[in-house]
Amino acid sequence: MYENKTTGYLYIAPFLLGLATFTLFPFLSSFLLSFSDYQLQDPVAQANFTGLTNYREMAADATFHNSLWVTFLYVFVTVPLKLAFALFIAFVLNFKLRGIGFFRTAYYVPSILGGSVAIAVLWRYVFAGDGLINQVSIWLGGEPLNWLGEPGYALFTIVLLRLWQFGSAMVVFLAGLQNIPTDLYEAATIDGASKWRIFFTITLPLLTPVIFFNFIMQIVQAFQEFNGPYIITGGGPLKSTYLLPLMIYEEAFKYFNVGYASALSWALFVIIAIFTVIAFTSAKYWVFYGSERGDKK
Amino acid sequence: MQRRSLLLGGLSLAATAIAAPAIRAASPVNLRMSWWGGNDVHRAQLQALEAFQRRHPHIRIKAEYTGWAGHLERLTTQIAGGTAPDVMQINWNWLRLFSRHGDGFYDLNRLPGLIDLTQFPEDAIAMSTVEGHLNGLPPSMTARLFYFNETTFSKAGLSVPDSWDALLAAGPIFRDRLGPDYFPLDVNFQDLTAMLYSWQIQRRPAPFIDEVTRELGPDLSDLTAMAEFYQQLVAQHVIPSARERASYGNVQPQELRPWISGRYAGTYQWTSSVGKFADTLEPGQRLTLAPYPMLPGASVAGLLYKPSMMFAINRDTPEAEAAALLVNFMLNDPEGVAILGARRGVPASRAAEQVLAANGGLDPLALAGKRQVESLPRAIHLSGYFEHARVRDGFNDILEKQGYGRLTPEQAGKAFNREINAILHRVIR
Numbered sequence: 001m002y003e004n005k006t007t008g009y010l011y012i013a014p015f016l017l018g019l020a021t022f023t024l025f026p027f028l029s030s031f032l033l034s035f036s037d038y039q040l041q042d043p044v045a046q047a048n049f050t051g052l053t054n055y056r057e058m059a060a061d062a063t064f065h066n067s068l069w070v071t072f073l074y075v076f077v078t079v080p081l082k083l084a085f086a087l088f089i090a091f092v093l094n095f096k097l098r099g100i101g102f103f104r105t106a107y108y109v110p111s112i113l114g115g116s117v118a119i120a121v122l123w124r125y126v127f128a129g130d131g132l133i134n135q136v137s138i139w140l141g142g143e144p145l146n147w148l149g150e151p152g153y154a155l156f157t158i159v160l161l162r163l164w165q166f167g168s169a170m171v172v173f174l175a176g177l178q179n180i181p182t183d184l185y186e187a188a189t190i191d192g193a194s195k196w197r198i199f200f201t202i203t204l205p206l207l208t209p210v211i212f213f214n215f216i217m218q219i220v221q222a223f224q225e226f227n228g229p230y231i232i233t234g235g236g237p238l239k240s241t242y243l244l245p246l247m248i249y250e251e252a253f254k255y256f257n258v259g260y261a262s263a264l265s266w267a268l269f270v271i272i273a274i275f276t277v278i279a280f281t282s283a284k285y286w287v288f289y290g291s292e293r294g295d296k297k
Numbered sequence: 298m299q300r301r302s303l304l305l306g307g308l309s310l311a312a313t314a315i316a317a318p319a320i321r322a323a324s325p326v327n328l329r330m331s332w333w334g335g336n337d338v339h340r341a342q343l344q345a346l347e348a349f350q351r352r353h354p355h356i357r358i359k360a361e362y363t364g365w366a367g368h369l370e371r372l373t374t375q376i377a378g379g380t381a382p383d384v385m386q387i388n389w390n391w392l393r394l395f396s397r398h399g400d401g402f403y404d405l406n407r408l409p410g411l412i413d414l415t416q417f418p419e420d421a422i423a424m425s426t427v428e429g430h431l432n433g434l435p436p437s438m439t440a441r442l443f444y445f446n447e448t449t450f451s452k453a454g455l456s457v458p459d460s461w462d463a464l465l466a467a468g469p470i471f472r473d474r475l476g477p478d479y480f481p482l483d484v485n486f487q488d489l490t491a492m493l494y495s496w497q498i499q500r501r502p503a504p505f506i507d508e509v510t511r512e513l514g515p516d517l518s519d520l521t522a523m524a525e526f527y528q529q530l531v532a533q534h535v536i537p538s539a540r541e542r543a544s545y546g547n548v549q550p551q552e553l554r555p556w557i558s559g560r561y562a563g564t565y566q567w568t569s570s571v572g573k574f575a576d577t578l579e580p581g582q583r584l585t586l587a588p589y590p591m592l593p594g595a596s597v598a599g600l601l602y603k604p605s606m607m608f609a610i611n612r613d614t615p616e617a618e619a620a621a622l623l624v625n626f627m628l629n630d631p632e633g634v635a636i637l638g639a640r641r642g643v644p645a646s647r648a649a650e651q652v653l654a655a656n657g658g659l660d661p662l663a664l665a666g667k668r669q670v671e672s673l674p675r676a677i678h679l680s681g682y683f684e685h686a687r688v689r690d691g692f693n694d695i696l697e698k699q700g701y702g703r704l705t706p707e708q709a710g711k712a713f714n715r716e717i718n719a720i721l722h723r724v725i726r
Contacts, residue, residue, distance in 0.1 A: 040373050041394045129544030130554055149544035151701075234547030237539070238701055239694075253370045254686045256394065 034263035040256035047259065054263035063239070063247065064264065071244040074155060075222040078162045082218055083211065086166040090173035091203075104174070111167025120161065120231035124148070127157045127232070148233055151240035158228040158241050169214045176210030177203070208287045216279055223272050244268050324355065326619045331361040331375075332386035333368040338640050345636040349626045356619050376401075383614040384623055389435070389604040390684035392427055397726065399430030403610035403617055406431045411621035413629045416646040424604055424678070434628055435604030437642025439569035440670045441491050443587040444662075446578065449479065449562035457563075459588040461496070468534035471562070482536050483561035485550055486693040486700075489536070491601050492565045493523040498599025498677055499592040506680040506688075511725040512718045521710030524699055528706050537561070539700025551577045563587075568666035569605035569642035575662060586665045589673055598673040601683075605642045643667045682725055691720045 034054055038047035058064050093104050113119050126132045127147040134144035147153045180203060188198045204211075226245040229235050235242035235250075244264065252261035332342060339362050346358045361382055363371065369391070375381040376395055387395075387402075395401040405412055414422065417434060425433050443464075445457040450467075453474050458464040458481065467481040484492060494505055500522070503514045513520070530536045537555075545553055551574045555561040559582050564574055575584040589598055608627060610620045626633040634649040638658045643666075644650045653659050682688055695716065699709040 040370075040377060043377055043379075124546040124548065128546055128548075128554075129541070146540060146544045148546040149540045149542070230547075232546050233543075236547070236697065237543040238697060238703070254690075256373065 030262040030265055033259055034266050036259045036262075038259040038262075040252065040258045050259065054260045055267075057260065058263055058267060063242075066239055067242050067244050067247045070155065070240065070242055071223065074159065074225065074243060075219060077155075078159050078222045078225075079215065079218045081159070082163050082166055082169060083214055085163055086169035086214070087173050087207075087211075089166065090170045090177055091199075093170070093174060094177045108167040108171060110164045111170075117227060117231060119164075120227050123157065123161050123228070124232045149237055151238045154233050154237060154241050158225070158232060158243075161228045161232070162222065162225060169218060172210055172214055173207070176207050180206045205288045209289055212279070212283055212287045216276060219275055219279070220272055223268060223275075326356045326616050327359070328356060328384060328614075328616055328619055328623065329359045329361060329382035330384040330623065331363075331372065331382040333363050333365050334386075334640070335364070341637050341640055345627060345633050346623075348632055348636055349623055352626075352632075353619070353622065356622075358623070379613070381611050381613075383611050383616055383620045385609050385611065387433060387607050387609050389424065389607055390681045392425075392432055392607075393681040393685060396427050396430075396432050399427035399432060401427075401612060402430075402432040403612045403614065403620070404430040404432070405434065405610065405621065405624075408617060408621040411618060412625040413646075413648070416629050416648045418645065418647075420602075420678075421604060421645045425607060433604075433607035433609035434624060435607050435645045436628060436637075437569055437605045437639075438602065438645045438667075438670070439567045439605035439642055440600045440602040440666070440675075441488075441495070441565050441567055442571075442589060442666050442669060443482075444564050444566055444571050444574065444584050445481070445587050446559050446562040446582055447585040448582040449475070449559040450481070453479070453562075457585060457587040458590065461590045461592060464590060465529065465533050465535060468530075472534040475560075477534075478555065479560050480534065480537050480555075480562065482530075482563035482565070483542075483550060483553070483556060484536055484565055485542065486696045487689060488550070488565045489527065489696060490689065490692040493526060494601065494683070495599035496526060496592070497523055498597055499595035502595075502597045502599075502677055504677055504680065506682050506721065508680055508682065508725055511721045513713065513721065517710055517714050520713040521707055524696075524704075524706035524709035524713070527696060527699065527709075531700070539697055542700075550574075567605065568663060568670065571662060571666065572660060584662065586662060586669060589669060596674060597676050599677065600670065600673055600675045601679050602670060602675050603679055603684075604645070639663060682721065685720075685724050687720050687724055688717065691717045 033047070035049060035051060036047040037050050037053070038044060089107055093100060093107065097103075128134075129144065129146060129149065131147075133147065137144055145153060147157050184202050184206075185198060188202055193201070224245055225243055226249065229241040229243050229246050230249070233241045235246050245268070248261050248264045248268065251257045251264060330346065332338070334342070342362065343360060346360055350356060350358060359382075369388075372381065372385060372387070373394075392401070405414070412434065414431075414434075418438070421435055421438055422431065425431055425435060443458075447457060450457050453467070453471050455467055455470060458467055464481060471479045471481050497515055497519055498505060501515065501519060505514050506512075507514050515523070531538050550556060550564065553561065556564075556574070557577050557579055559579065564571075566574055571584070578584060589600075591598060608624045610617060610624065614620055627637060628634070628644070628646050629648045631648075631652045634644065634646075634652045635656060635658070639653055639660060643659060643663050644653060650659070692713070695704065695709050695712045698704045698712075699706065704712060
């Protein structure tokens with residue numbers, strides 16, 4: 001028995017080592033550094049303990065306030081849109097149609113490509129003043145828009161880049177849809193329920209655990225968006241796409257102000273944690289698990 | 298041919314004499330050298346290291362090379378962690394980061410006879426020295442100059458501008474003769490700040506940043522005048538508006554389609570970088586160096602003139618002599634110089650320039666730039682803090698707000714005065 005335990009620990013040792021080195025250590029270090037004036041170019045030993053100075057500075061920092069506002073705007077627009085879009089496509093792909101396997105694969109491709117550097121660069125060219133979108137718009141008789149140069153539109157292009165990666169959420173929705181017992185639909189149809197009624201009273205309630213899971217995943221990812229603003233707009237124009245992760249990166253690796261960047265990171269962590277707690281706390285009011293229906297023995 | 302052979306022979310002898318101490322000391326030595334660059338630089342640098350190791354078989358060099366992106370972050374981490382390479386390519390403004398008091402890198406003055414310092418111009422040595430410590434040596438010096446697309450200017454019926462007035466006059470002519478998408482000059486906010494710096498120094502020849510008071514040299518009226526000049530450049534159709542410029546996203550200026558096609562017909566660029574601007578132009582277009590514009594009565598050009606980059610030695614290296622031999626090989630030795638060519642700009646070392654001039658390794662555009670810089674009055678030295686990321690971004694943000702109409706020139710002048718001075722107080726320690 002003892003030997004088995006040892007073997008088990010040995011198997012998970014690489015993971016634990018990785019977790020300790022690459023997650024726990026930076027996690028705790030950043031917390032300590034957030035109370036210091038540590039500059040990246042200096043030895044850590046030269047850093048001074050500054051108490052809550054970084055957090056106080058944050059409270060008065062207009063750039064941080066703007067960045068926070070832009071980040072919230074981005075998250076609150078992106079997450080509902082992405083979930084709705086992913087659910088819609090999953091719903092359509094759940095029909096038993098000829099060649100549906102091909103379409104399921106095709107719609108997942110953007111998620112494989114993701115928001116990588118290459119895709120972000122492509123996005124930048126597509127939405128540029130003389131890019132594909134405007135050329136098509138002109139060809140159709142429309143007016144070109146300054147997608148990347150107008151503060152009002154620039155964030156929208158970053159939102160679209162996130163929406164384009166709807167595949168992973170869609171796959172989870174699709175799995176959820178396929179798990180809904182068909183007898184419920186048959187009973188509802190016999191009772192004369194309309195398609196909309198079936199969707200809102202059967203599909204959606206039974207899908208809430210999946211919606212909840214996707215919501216948590218998407219909100220965490222959205223708060224951490226970096227590639228889009230970094231590559232497409234550089235945070236501009238007028239800092240309209242200056243999301244918090246980009247600000248953290250620039251504070252740490254452009255200005256070398258690691259103490260302040262660590263404090264910003266912890267602010268972001270706390271914000272994500274608050275949203276996650278709210279989601280979990282509210283789950284009992286809107287997430288419906290099968291077991292609550294009494295069908296789980 | 299004979300003259301060239303004699304020259305190369307003489308330089309080889311000089312290099313051999315400098316290298317002599319290392320040849321005598323034959324115990325094995327391991328060095329690490331890091332640099333950033335493109336594939337062309339990597340290939341040449343690796344060849345140069347091989348040649349150096351052939352000449353000094355007891356020295357082994359581990360090459361650590363990357364592209365530009367992330368290089369500073371990597372080096373910063375290495376320096377902070379005490380694992381920096383023995384020889385490093387650094388940027389001149391990094392001296393302000395890593396060696397505020399001159400003790401961040403090995404003082405090359407402590408290695409007499411190993412590096413031929415006499416080959417370098419005085420200002421190159423002066424700008425590489427911090428509080429009396431020679432922190433590195435530049436492969437080349439660089440300055441921002443005006444380069445124009447001669448083909449587009451010909452199409453507009455103009456010759457390239459040779460004064461500020463000619464530049465301002467070119468804007469409306471471009472608009473009227475070529476169309477609203479054509480501009481005589483393209484500058485991003487960083488280039489624009491540099492251009493306004495030069496213009497201001499010509500108006501009032503005094504240091505732009507006073508490192509003692511930790512404030513900007515120009516007063517409020519000067520700073521407002523700079524903002525007004527920006528306004529004038531946009532209004533006169535000399536440069537694209539902030540909105541038009543931003544419509545292409547976060548893209549390098551030489552990769553902008555209007556630059557490639559010649560619609561943006563000028564740049565205010567470093568002599569060490571202009572090659573890549575010439576390279577991206579569509580075939581049939583010609584980039585040319587323009588006479589540097591001077592305000593009437595100006596006594597200095599207000600050039601942004603600095604080492605393009607530097608080779609520095611780790612202050613804690615146990616192999617400083619071998620590292621110095623390597624630096625000398627790359628900067629002064631005929632063999633090293635011939636292999637590296639002018640990939641890092643027209644050499645600052647006179648010996649190196651002679652070698653490349655003799656073997657035809659100098660790009661005419663780059664050489665013309667160097668000659669122009671040498672001919673211009675440049676009494677005012679650039680402060681390294683002008684290139685500090687926070688200072689640079691401070692100017693960018695204010696100019697961007699002005700460009701988008703959020704600030705009037707008067708408000709922008711006040712913002713320079715208030716915000717940049719606050720930044721300077723923070724970064725100059």
